[in-house]
Amino acid sequence: MSGPVRLALFGVGGIGTRHLELAELEPECEIVAVADPLEAAGAAAERHRARFYRDYRELLARERLDGAIVATPNDRHAEVGIACAERGLPVLVEKPITDTLVSGRALLDAAADHGVPVAVGHHRRFDPVVGIACHAIRSGRIGRLAAVECLWALRKHDAYYDADWRRARPGGGTVLINLIHEVDLLRHMCGDVARVYAEGGSHLRGLEVEDTVAVTLRFANGAVGTIVASDAAPSPWGWELGTGENPLIPPTGRNCLRFVGTEGALALPRLELWRHDDDVPGSWHEEIRSRTLTAAPRAALKDQLRHFCGVVRGEHLPRVSGEDGLRTLRTTLAIIEAIERGAPIVLEDRSSPTAAGGPQPPRGRRPDS
Ligand SMILES: NC(=O)c1ccc[n+]([C@@H]2O[C@H](COP(=O)([O-])OP(=O)(O)OC[C@H]3O[C@@H](n4cnc5c(N)ncnc54)[C@H](O)[C@@H]3O)[C@@H](O)[C@H]2O)c1
Numbered sequence: 001m002s003g004p005v006r007l008a009l010f011g012v013g014g015i016g017t018r019h020l021e022l023a024e025l026e027p028e029c030e031i032v033a034v035a036d037p038l039e040a041a042g043a044a045a046e047r048h049r050a051r052f053y054r055d056y057r058e059l060l061a062r063e064r065l066d067g068a069i070v071a072t073p074n075d076r077h078a079e080v081g082i083a084c085a086e087r088g089l090p091v092l093v094e095k096p097i098t099d100t101l102v103s104g105r106a107l108l109d110a111a112a113d114h115g116v117p118v119a120v121g122h123h124r125r126f127d128p129v130v131g132i133a134c135h136a137i138r139s140g141r142i143g144r145l146a147a148v149e150c151l152w153a154l155r156k157h158d159a160y161y162d163a164d165w166r167r168a169r170p171g172g173g174t175v176l177i178n179l180i181h182e183v184d185l186l187r188h189m190c191g192d193v194a195r196v197y198a199e200g201g202s203h204l205r206g207l208e209v210e211d212t213v214a215v216t217l218r219f220a221n222g223a224v225g226t227i228v229a230s231d232a233a234p235s236p237w238g239w240e241l242g243t244g245e246n247p248l249i250p251p252t253g254r255n256c257l258r259f260v261g262t263e264g265a266l267a268l269p270r271l272e273l274w275r276h277d278d279d280v281p282g283s284w285h286e287e288i289r290s291r292t293l294t295a296a297p298r299a300a301l302k303d304q305l306r307h308f309c310g311v312v313r314g315e316h317l318p319r320v321s322g323e324d325g326l327r328t329l330r331t332t333l334a335i336i337e338a339i340e341r342g343a344p345i346v347l348e349d350r351s352s353p354t355a356a357g358g359p360q361p362p363r364g365r366r367p368d369s
Contacts (some may be wrong), residue, residue, distance in 0.1 A: 005029040006314065026306060085111045091118050097325035145261050147260050
């Protein structure tokens with residue numbers, strides 16, 4: 001393959017537009033064509049010198065391509081992603097990989113049948129702060145991980161929910177659209193989740209989908225965690241608020257993730273490392289001091305795009321593979337299931353994601369069963 005990687009983009013909405021803008025600045029790729037059923041998307045295509053199709057199948061039939069980005073609503077990821085795989089195209093699919101485990105497995109089966117890689121757009125794994133924090137945790141800077149606490153709260157503008165797909169199950173709701181980022185980060189940083197419990201509901205917005213949740217997590221390594229999230233409550237705490245990664249959300253610079261271990265604590269995204277003395281774990285009678293670790297400037301979406309170009313050229317595997325994305329989806333869907341059933345959901349004894357479409361084990365098992 002010589003020259004820039006030739007990509008198609010499916011879905012020119014909020015995040016699709018950002019992919020278009022980033023690709024325009026990226027010498028390693030060009031988005032040569034876009035598809036979106038909305039006529040209005042044609043203007044964005046024209047601005048970025050991409051050919052415009054209203055039907056994604058027509059685009060796939062006509063264009064010479066090396067890879068594809070799927071940025072459609074969640075409930076269209078599988079259909080469009082499978083069509084790309086059948087054309088032999090490596091796919092970067094926005095998170096969540098799909099809206100259900102069955103459709104996620106179907107996408108991965110199609111990709112395997114056609115020998116193409118699937119990368120999932122959990123772009124925060126490309127944030128340098130996450131890389132530094134992972135290294136700090138894995139190298140023992142806070143000792144053995146005891147617990148993690150995550151807070152994500154902001155108030156979305158009301159028109160956000162004018163888009164039908166965001167307000168309906170199974171694809172919509174703040175858990176699958178937003179909280180999945182937190183779930184993926186925690187899986188990446190703390191390891192797989194063994195058990196999930198959650199309370200929550202839609203008492204603030206009154207939609208079919210939840211607006212506020214409180215989640216408890218038990219990780220396979222014994223650590224525990226909590227996530228509190230609401231998209232109907234303004235606050236300065238949340239990843240986008242803390243980092244400023246989304247140009248449409250003014251930053252506050254506040255921490256929203258706290259890891260505590262047997263020898264110290266780490267708060268993100270400011271990368272504050274708290275310890276007693278460097279040589280000993282210390283005790284509550286001794287002063288605990290903080291220092292700030294440094295990370296390179298963040299450009300996570302851009303770095304994800306460049307990484308995907310390497311995937312298309314066959315230089316490396318996706319950093320977030322389809323299987324990994326499916327595990328994050330499975331953990332995230334367990335939050336919704338726990339709310340609906342009013343019972344903890346055990347994940348570790350479920351059949352692997354490879355059997356996600358098969359029979360489910362007994363639901364709502366108690367922690368001590
Ligand atoms: N990584 C992130 O931080 C991030 C941020 C926002 C959204 N997302 C994800 O990106 C996806 C899109 O979200 P959004 O907020 O941009 O949604 P959106 O509603 O703003 O845009 C989706 C677009 O896809 C189009 N579309 C629908 N069906 C299509 C099809 N079959 N083929 C081509 N286009 C089609 C719609 O007309 C719309 O223009 C979702 O999966 C969402 O979860 C990721």
